[in-house]
Amino acid sequence: MKEASTPLIVELPAESNITDLLLERVRADPQAALYERKIAGQWEPVSAQNFLEQASSLAKGLIASGISSGDAVAVMSGTRYEWSVLDFAIWLAGAVTVPIYETSSRSQIEWILADSGARLVVVEDAGKLEQLRGVISTSALLGQGPISLWCIEDDGDSPHLSALAAVGSGVSEAELEAARSTATLASVASVVYTSGTTGRPKGCEITHGNFALVAKNAIPFLPELLATGNTRALMFLPLAHVLARAVQVICLASGTTLGHSGSVKELLADLGDFRPTFLLVVPRIYEKVQEAAQLKAEESGRGRIFAWASSTAVRYSQALDARSRGLAGPSPLLRTRHWVFDKLVYAKLRQTFGGQARYTVSGASALGEQQAHFFRGAGIAVLEGYGLTESTAPCTVNTPEHTRVGTVGIPLPGTTIRIADDGEVLVKGIGVFKGYHANQAATSEAFVEDFFRTGDLGSLDSDGFLTITGRKKELIVTAGGKNVSPGPLEAALRNSPLISQAVVLGEGKAFVSALLTLDVAAFERWRVQHGLSVELRQADSSAPLRAELQLAVDAANSTVSRAESIRAFAVLPEDFSVESGQLTPSLKVKRATVLSDYQSVVDRLYPKP
Known part of the structure; x- marks a missing residue:
């Protein structure tokens, strides 16, 4: 199949905008808990009416500060409740939100502020405030006038949001409504800068229609996730990422109570207290949860039971997949084993996600099939989806009714997926952005026949399920002329509990190789089990460890031809991180940065004759 579409379900008036979704929730039930906010360790509900009042108060402050229709307002903060309030305050003021990752470098901040023309910036704390002041005071790019700075956290000295709200006390409701109603579905709601795995970030203009139509059609x-009543979701992904903000708008439109967890250290505790009914998760979280559960089982002497339970979960999910394709489903014996392990293992695993989450949505990067089958078999369905910043994140997703593990699902309503002759995935529909901010050349290059060129390679099966097979620009061409897609090999390598990240390389080389990083907890467990004193920085020279990793390499190689197989690998002395610049904030590997940082390691893999 070359093209697949899903018809639009819900249309919206052209003159409406995202804030109409909030007003709709308030009219439906002003006292309904749109959010729960963690204060002094306790989750406290925030009603729709209260949220509207808070956002309106800040919107008036923005208007009084000189922000008018179409102006850019930047937000640089971690994931927290105030981010949501600010987003809607900016939209109520008729302005445009420009998110900045809290981990952004000085040059990235400077470029985003200059390119977007932001005249007002809200930061999280005093530390970020000083960082922004330093950027602004010394920048050669920011010469277009003063930039007003405000702070979310109140330390007694910084310009706090309460002061911004006070500034707007003289703005009338009529003035606020006039500002709010200036935006239409076609208006830009947010300029979201690509996280920049390569090159300078480009600003994607996401419209009110993109956010609102995706939300109302999702x-x-x-319905199993969003329309069952009493739905709850906990957000812990960076709200600077378009996927997190798209899901946030979806939650508001559906009446789902949303909470925020801004610390990975507090996440497990927050999941237990908040008890979400569904979650938005990135693949690394699944891997961490599975590894932690395995470690706990082994430390308690139940490692073999957990291994049997894992194998049963995967086989059970694979049988469900077979049944969806018209083949035989789980056998009676497999169903019995699954029932036993559900009592012994799976129920405890589900408690890790709070005990109520029956569905999780996986996005941001590719998820390994083993993880997807394991969690679905354990009673937590993994609905893998696909999208980009330019498509307002989700453009395809597996649904509870239509799921095929290994694919990224079918098109969302109002979306068409097309496979070009060279295998590139093209997308057209309600989520596709307006264009790149102030960059018409890049915008023109990104489209062909009204379809956005994703740069990803993929295929559609006979039922319209999309499978991503690689990245067009990352396609490796060996010296022998063999095309190798690194993505599937890297995902297969990460199936090993020992391997945290993998980067496959071999452009212009005689063979394919890989750079591997180790999961610290898994490595420590393996080292103790084998009675070895080797440290992480010495891992590459450990013969027993390399033999163990070779098994993972062999398993990955079994999925490709010999010409595409990995012939050599190196173990790096530390894992990739956002702080090192080797991962994007959404935990995607920056291949160019990794290859540059470890050029000497690459040279050892390919010694000169």
């Missing part, structure tokens, strides 16, 4: 498309 609800009937995923």
